[in-house]
Amino acid sequence: MMGLSNLEVEKRLKKYGYNELKEKKKVTWIKILLRQFSNILVWILFAASVISVFIGEILNFWVIIFVLFFIVILGFIQEYKAEKAMESLKKIVQPTAKVIREGKIRKIPSKEVVPGDLLVLEMGDKIPADAKVIEVINLKVDEAILTGESKPIVKKKDDLIFAGTQIVHGKCKALVIATGMQTKLGKIAGMIQEVEEKTPLQKKITKLGKILALIALIACVVIFIFGVFEEVPIVEMLMVALALAVAAVPEGLPLALTLTLSLGMHRMAKQNAIIRKLLAVETLGSVTVICADKTGTITKNEMTVEKIFVDDKIFDVTGVGYEPKGEFFVDGRKVDVYKEKNLILLLKSVVLCNNAVLEEKEGKWGIIGDPTEGALIVVGTKANLWKEDLEKEYPRVGEVIFTSERKMMTTIHKKGEEILVFSKGAPEIILKKCKFIKKKDKIEEFSEDEKVKILEINKDFARSAFRVLGVAYKKASELTPENIEEDLVFLGLVAMIDPPREEVGKAIEACKKGKIRVIMVTGDNEETAKAIGKKIGLFEENKKIKTKIKNEKLKKFLEDGVVTGSELNKLSNDELESIVEDIVVYARVVPEQKLRIVNALKKKGHIVAMTGDGVNDAPALKNADIGIAMGVKGTDVAREASDMILQDDNFSTIVEAIKNGRAIYENIEKFTCYLISRNFTEVILIGLGIILLGFEFLPLLPLQILFINTFDEEMPAIALGLDPAREEIMNKPPRKVGQGILTKRNSFLVFSLALFMATVAFLIFITSNPTIGIEKARTMVFATIVGMVIFNTFNFRSLDESIFKIGIFANKLLILAVVVISLTTLCVMYIPFLQRIFEFTPLNLKEWIICLVGAFSTFVFMEVIKLFMRNKKTNPPIP
Ligand code: ATP
Numbered sequence: 001m002m003g004l005s006n007l008e009v010e011k012r013l014k015k016y017g018y019n020e021l022k023e024k025k026k027v028t029w030i031k032i033l034l035r036q037f038s039n040i041l042v043w044i045l046f047a048a049s050v051i052s053v054f055i056g057e058i059l060n061f062w063v064i065i066f067v068l069f070f071i072v073i074l075g076f077i078q079e080y081k082a083e084k085a086m087e088s089l090k091k092i093v094q095p096t097a098k099v100i101r102e103g104k105i106r107k108i109p110s111k112e113v114v115p116g117d118l119l120v121l122e123m124g125d126k127i128p129a130d131a132k133v134i135e136v137i138n139l140k141v142d143e144a145i146l147t148g149e150s151k152p153i154v155k156k157k158d159d160l161i162f163a164g165t166q167i168v169h170g171k172c173k174a175l176v177i178a179t180g181m182q183t184k185l186g187k188i189a190g191m192i193q194e195v196e197e198k199t200p201l202q203k204k205i206t207k208l209g210k211i212l213a214l215i216a217l218i219a220c221v222v223i224f225i226f227g228v229f230e231e232v233p234i235v236e237m238l239m240v241a242l243a244l245a246v247a248a249v250p251e252g253l254p255l256a257l258t259l260t261l262s263l264g265m266h267r268m269a270k271q272n273a274i275i276r277k278l279l280a281v282e283t284l285g286s287v288t289v290i291c292a293d294k295t296g297t298i299t300k301n302e303m304t305v306e307k308i309f310v311d312d313k314i315f316d317v318t319g320v321g322y323e324p325k326g327e328f329f330v331d332g333r334k335v336d337v338y339k340e341k342n343l344i345l346l347l348k349s350v351v352l353c354n355n356a357v358l359e360e361k362e363g364k365w366g367i368i369g370d371p372t373e374g375a376l377i378v379v380g381t382k383a384n385l386w387k388e389d390l391e392k393e394y395p396r397v398g399e400v401i402f403t404s405e406r407k408m409m410t411t412i413h414k415k416g417e418e419i420l421v422f423s424k425g426a427p428e429i430i431l432k433k434c435k436f437i438k439k440k441d442k443i444e445e446f447s448e449d450e451k452v453k454i455l456e457i458n459k460d461f462a463r464s465a466f467r468v469l470g471v472a473y474k475k476a477s478e479l480t481p482e483n484i485e486e487d488l489v490f491l492g493l494v495a496m497i498d499p500p501r502e503e504v505g506k507a508i509e510a511c512k513k514g515k516i517r518v519i520m521v522t523g524d525n526e527e528t529a530k531a532i533g534k535k536i537g538l539f540e541e542n543k544k545i546k547t548k549i550k551n552e553k554l555k556k557f558l559e560d561g562v563v564t565g566s567e568l569n570k571l572s573n574d575e576l577e578s579i580v581e582d583i584v585v586y587a588r589v590v591p592e593q594k595l596r597i598v599n600a601l602k603k604k605g606h607i608v609a610m611t612g613d614g615v616n617d618a619p620a621l622k623n624a625d626i627g628i629a630m631g632v633k634g635t636d637v638a639r640e641a642s643d644m645i646l647q648d649d650n651f652s653t654i655v656e657a658i659k660n661g662r663a664i665y666e667n668i669e670k671f672t673c674y675l676i677s678r679n680f681t682e683v684i685l686i687g688l689g690i691i692l693l694g695f696e697f698l699p700l701l702p703l704q705i706l707f708i709n710t711f712d713e714e715m716p717a718i719a720l721g722l723d724p725a726r727e728e729i730m731n732k733p734p735r736k737v738g739q740g741i742l743t744k745r746n747s748f749l750v751f752s753l754a755l756f757m758a759t760v761a762f763l764i765f766i767t768s769n770p771t772i773g774i775e776k777a778r779t780m781v782f783a784t785i786v787g788m789v790i791f792n793t794f795n796f797r798s799l800d801e802s803i804f805k806i807g808i809f810a811n812k813l814l815i816l817a818v819v820v821i822s823l824t825t826l827c828v829m830y831i832p833f834l835q836r837i838f839e840f841t842p843l844n845l846k847e848w849i850i851c852l853v854g855a856f857s858t859f860v861f862m863e864v865i866k867l868f869m870r871n872k873k874t875n876p877p878i879p
Pocket of ligand 1: 293295296305370372373402403404405407408409424426427468469521522523525680827
């Protein structure tokens with residue numbers, strides 16, 4: 001099968017367009033702009049501008065209109081940026097498809113598939129276009145997305161398969177008949193647009209914003225009533241009330257939240273963790289257990305065959321990586337492989353029973369397909385057995401596919417009239433299928449004793465962290481579907497190394513500090529898993545067993561920390577729950593069992609992150625709090641069921657993502673507290689002024705408040721939102737799920753600080769003789785408050801650590817914010833035109849010193865409060 005030529009593809013792309021669905025609900029810039037008018041502050045300001053016109057304050061009117069304009073534009077820019085960040089995230093996870101073009105298998109972006117393309121599809125793939133099946137092995141397709149039917153449909157040759165549906169079993173080749181909007185899915189595309197719900201955190205923050213707005217409203221009403229008693233002119237009172245409203249509404253909150261989340265996700269994507277669901281960002285910070293696959297996640301998935309057991313001998317194989325260069329040794333002596341007939345037969349078997357392709361590109365050898373199979377092809381070529389040549393000699397006529405459940409794979413070949421069957425798979429599974437064993441030139445009955453001996457050799461290999469496969473074959477004259485894998489002849493064992501990734505040890509260390517448990521869940525052998533687990537520090541020395549248990553059977557599991565799939569089958573759910581917190585390795589498990597493990601952990605109150613790659617991992621991924629799919633070796637089905645995709649399949653990326661998740665949440669906590677504290681400061685200050693001195697002596701004028709809240713609020717909040725993750729963040733235990741931002745501890749911090757700042761500012765106000773020079777007193781309050789804002793941007797870089805510990809200059813954006821705030825403040829205070837609008841007078845050195853000392857006092861106060869709270873160490877959430 002040759003497939004289309006490149007030229008033809010180009011023509012067809014022009015004619016039919018890209019294979020993509022038109023998005024109906026694209027967010028346009030107009031929509032984003034209009035969304036800005038749902039901001040309550042915009043309407044408050046609008047009301048203020050109307051009032052200004054009424055009372056003849058035309059200058060005020062223009063200032064307010066300018067501020068209004070500024071807020072809308074700023075909001076627009078930020079949201080646009082957030083939207084773009086999200087869009088580019090979506091682009092990173094563009095799906096790919098395998099097609100045959102010009103006689104070769106190629107992996108291309110799904111959107112480049114054209115009618116007439118030959119698709120190569122296998123278990124776990126999402127079908128990229130409507131197509132007609134032309135070659136098929138046990139194909140089952142899940143068409144629920146189109147028909148609602150949840151049972152997989154069996155597809156035969158000449159049946160149609162449809163874009164968007166998924167292959168849950170078998171494989172096929174299919175000819176594309178329709179792409180893009182011409183597909184069945186395209187025709188109903190509008191109906192299945194995904195909508196992302198707001199996450200609990202977003203909901204909580206929106207609610208918080210509303211509560212604060214309500215408090216502001218109540219304050220306004222109270223002041224209004226107060227004013228009526230004092231017989232203050234109604235318009236003046238309205239202005240004050242509006243100024244208060246501006247002060248109290250934390251308008252920066254939702255925007256800073258959106259931006260922090262979207263840019264945070266972007267940052268994580270750059271580090272290879274793609275968040276598919278926004279909710280995952282906040283859940284990540286609460287993860288208490290990571291259940292990780294071994295092969296490819298904890299290990300490198302770069303397999304090299306190092307040992308082969310055949311004919312009662314162990315052959316050592318040299319060479320590294322996928323380069324087909326190496327030699328065979330027995331007991332240190334080089335052997336001539338051609339004299340070792342059974343070794344050659346074994347190597348032929350593993351090269352033929354194989355779907356990987358070895359390729360040389362620019363002088364570098366690599367494989368397309370499963371690395372386990374790649375390693376087998378490579379070891380074959382070391383004996384000069386090339387797959388292409390062998391396949392010509394023994395054409396393949398059938399295959400029983402590999403699945404994680406079966407743990408083996410078989411291919412059927414023909415040579416003349418002779419039918420040959422080659423199988424490879426987990427040794428214990430292969431052994432069960434073998435009735436004979438090949439020794440020298442003879443085929444002997446395979447005794448149980450011999451099987452036990454071979455299992456021992458397998459165990460020895462596995463204990464040295466080798467991944468071992470058993471190999472078998474048979475010659476047959478007639479085959480039925482039932483007897484293909486029966487009565488096989490055992491050939492030997494192949495042991496390959498798959499070293500742990502270098503970074504994994506460190507990542508596990510970080511997890512230990514961060515009170516996150518790591519569990520290895522693997523389809524591989526128990527001994528191999530244990531050996532790898534020991535290498536990376538999964539097993540604690542002198543481990544203290546948490547669970548107290550009398551049952552002897554269960555005790556053994558607790559001591560070992562290991563449970564195998566078959567043992568797991570024998571445990572009831574209750575039994576599993578009773579030991580689940582002490583098990584470190586689950587070996588030889590099938591994907592379905594992952595779901596039980598997730599459920600047991602969840603029942604114990606854990607927040608579980610679980611990795612997976614296959615079709616049958618999907619239920620566990622969906623059920624886990626964070627389902628993590630592999631970007632490289634994962635199937636489309638697993639990716640769609642996941643909350644996060646690891647672009648590099650690497651375990652350490654999960655830990656890094658958790659660190660980022662914790663940091664993002666902490667940042668949100670920081671800027672929320674920051675914004676609330678400053679807003680309340682202004683409310684308390686105005687309240688104090690009105691109650692103690694009356695309306696005439698407001699400590700700040702509405703326009704002045706407006707200035708502080710529009711120009712000095714957003715930038716520090718965003719800078720705090722983007723504060724880089726600190727290593728120390730992994731030294732804390734995971735955050736409790738559902739814990740709100742305003743915990744008792746945070747509320748205490750925020751409100752005590754607001755009270756302190758307002759009191760200091762008020763004291764500065766009354767000590768600067770407002771009755772004689774109200775303008776000067778207000779200027780001093782203004783300068784003090786801005787100074788406090790600046791000190792607070794640093795204070796809030798941590799809600800519990802001292803700033804001296806976390807550093808003053810680490811966040812460049814924060815420094816920029818401070819510079820901008822300082823300059824704009826000096827401008828309004830000293831440029832005569834602005835000075836007049838805002839009713840400021842210049843301050844002398846002594847006055848400046850008073851203001852700066854007042855501002856600095858917040859810094860001292862916050863350090864003291866943090867110290868006090870660090871010693872107290874209580875952080876119970878507000879229910
Ligand atoms: P993990 O679950 O950590 O990714 P794994 O790759 O060993 O580990 P599976 O892919 O479920 O898990 O494989 C289970 C077992 O099946 C392997 O341990 C191996 O013995 C066998 N096996 C793996 N790949 C193949 C293959 N291509 N052909 C035949 N047998 C295989």
